[in-house]
Amino acid sequence: MDKNTRICIIGGGPAGLSAGMYLEKKGYENYTILERNDRVGGKCWSPTYNGRRYEMGAIMGVPSYYAVHDVEEFCGITHDGPKLNRNYKNAQGQVIEPFEPKKNILKIPRLLKMKKQLKLFGELLETKYKGYAINGHRGVAEGRYDGFAVTPGREPVKGENPNLKDLALPFSEFCKKNGVELIQDIWIGPYTSFGYGYFDEIPAGYVVKYLDFQTTMNFVKINLWTWQNGTQFIWEQLNDHLKNHARLNSSIEKVERKDGKVYVTVNGAVEEYDKIIVTAPLHIPGTRTDGQKGMDEYFDVRDDERELFSKIDYERYDVLAVETKPEDHPEISYYVFDNMVPEKLGHLMVYYRRWRDSKEQVITTYALRKHKTSTEVPYEECKKMVLDDLKTMKNPASNVVNEWSVYYFPHIFSEDYAAGWYDKVEAMQDKYDTFYAGEVMSFGDMDETAEYSRELVERFF
Numbered sequence: 001m002d003k004n005t006r007i008c009i010i011g012g013g014p015a016g017l018s019a020g021m022y023l024e025k026k027g028y029e030n031y032t033i034l035e036r037n038d039r040v041g042g043k044c045w046s047p048t049y050n051g052r053r054y055e056m057g058a059i060m061g062v063p064s065y066y067a068v069h070d071v072e073e074f075c076g077i078t079h080d081g082p083k084l085n086r087n088y089k090n091a092q093g094q095v096i097e098p099f100e101p102k103k104n105i106l107k108i109p110r111l112l113k114m115k116k117q118l119k120l121f122g123e124l125l126e127t128k129y130k131g132y133a134i135n136g137h138r139g140v141a142e143g144r145y146d147g148f149a150v151t152p153g154r155e156p157v158k159g160e161n162p163n164l165k166d167l168a169l170p171f172s173e174f175c176k177k178n179g180v181e182l183i184q185d186i187w188i189g190p191y192t193s194f195g196y197g198y199f200d201e202i203p204a205g206y207v208v209k210y211l212d213f214q215t216t217m218n219f220v221k222i223n224l225w226t227w228q229n230g231t232q233f234i235w236e237q238l239n240d241h242l243k244n245h246a247r248l249n250s251s252i253e254k255v256e257r258k259d260g261k262v263y264v265t266v267n268g269a270v271e272e273y274d275k276i277i278v279t280a281p282l283h284i285p286g287t288r289t290d291g292q293k294g295m296d297e298y299f300d301v302r303d304d305e306r307e308l309f310s311k312i313d314y315e316r317y318d319v320l321a322v323e324t325k326p327e328d329h330p331e332i333s334y335y336v337f338d339n340m341v342p343e344k345l346g347h348l349m350v351y352y353r354r355w356r357d358s359k360e361q362v363i364t365t366y367a368l369r370k371h372k373t374s375t376e377v378p379y380e381e382c383k384k385m386v387l388d389d390l391k392t393m394k395n396p397a398s399n400v401v402n403e404w405s406v407y408y409f410p411h412i413f414s415e416d417y418a419a420g421w422y423d424k425v426e427a428m429q430d431k432y433d434t435f436y437a438g439e440v441m442s443f444g445d446m447d448e449t450a451e452y453s454r455e456l457v458e459r460f461f
């Protein structure tokens, strides 16, 4: 593609900003990033409390976050945040150690079985499901893999593997098929509590691409990255280091694609581009009170776009930041496995204490309030349940200082995954001078979205 191509990027979150970085690295400098908010970072939102930044959105990374590492290198920063730690409680608020055989004498046979299944699962992923971990979902439904290895060098990899079609199954079925049901007890910690849905509804492809074996073991061993000034700082730094900074407070009213050009009406003026990369939501079922819209609401969408994007759903994942009295402050972060099942929708699944050295900080809480087959628990009801749960946990909140219910983890379900949704969308890349990137194209975390942008630039520019 001509290096002077005028490229519009919608969204100044990890996907949009890293698209800018990778384009720039490849010699494309004629790009414009349009961001609707008055800040960059998207779901990496790190406000300040008591002079320190806390996390309302993304919190952590793992050593295999190679795209995030590219950003760190580009900006000369590193993951310098507080070391994470955690413990577990049951729904009654008692501290438990679910993986410690000595504390669970009756569960010893189950724990031994789980250990065996864990080993088997690791082997299956490497052999039967060879090619499972690469970024994005291209080819999976057809039993192929095609992309780049999850290594610092990201070597191109490609091959046939009909077993990969199993990744369309809901994760619980996938585990059952492979005789490794018990590993769900391990995977659920960094999956459901992080808002990515329940194992009986989410295709295995999402679960194992995000929580590949290596990443899950990093979670188990708490070998994790955080950032002193929050994850938002990563993207603020990237924005500062880009030749073209994101244009904040950009309100896009209309996008029209005709005669090989893209016309974007932004803040009342029409701008002309050659290509457009969309990292903003492609489709949002229903309406949202925060004014967030799907691209199908302001683009001249074509029938194939409308049809495919209508399949996208997202998670209702709520975050509260609360103060506690010093005597009620939790000594550590807690996971509540009992609440990570669809029957406990709306309940507190995890709460996070960021700094070990202070009680003068907020605690953040996390809850899911929708399952594929259920009606949504209303926002206020969920908030009340979480605050009640904190009381049960003996860490009652004295005040709510911040709250967020964000458009979270857009994804499709098994039927569409198996029917080749991803291959159909990938085949549309550049068809209307439009590229689709961001969470739904890979997975809803900082690295998968940034990595997808890297691959998009690698493949098409």
Ligand SMILES: Cc1cc2nc3c(=O)[nH]c(=O)nc-3n(C[C@H](O)[C@H](O)[C@H](O)COP(=O)(O)OP(=O)(O)OC[C@H]3O[C@@H](n4cnc5c(N)ncnc54)[C@H](O)[C@@H]3O)c2cc1C
Pocket: 010, 011, 012, 013, 014, 015, 016, 034, 035, 036, 037, 040, 041, 042, 043, 044, 056, 057, 058, 059, 060, 061, 194, 250, 252, 279, 280, 281, 292, 293, 319, 406, 408, 437, 438, 439, 443, 444, 445, 446, 447, 449
């Ligand atoms: C509570 C929570 C916890 C999380 N924890 C982690 C974690 O620990 N580790 C991790 O890696 N990830 C985590 N994530 C996920 C991670 O933050 C997201 O996956 C990542 O930010 C996605 O990047 P993105 O650029 O695709 O989308 P977003 O971050 O959503 O950015 C999209 C951007 O587009 C902008 N936009 C939207 N519509 C328009 C429009 N019409 N015009 C212009 N701009 C528009 C938005 O304002 C936003 O800035 C968490 C997220 C949340 C909410």
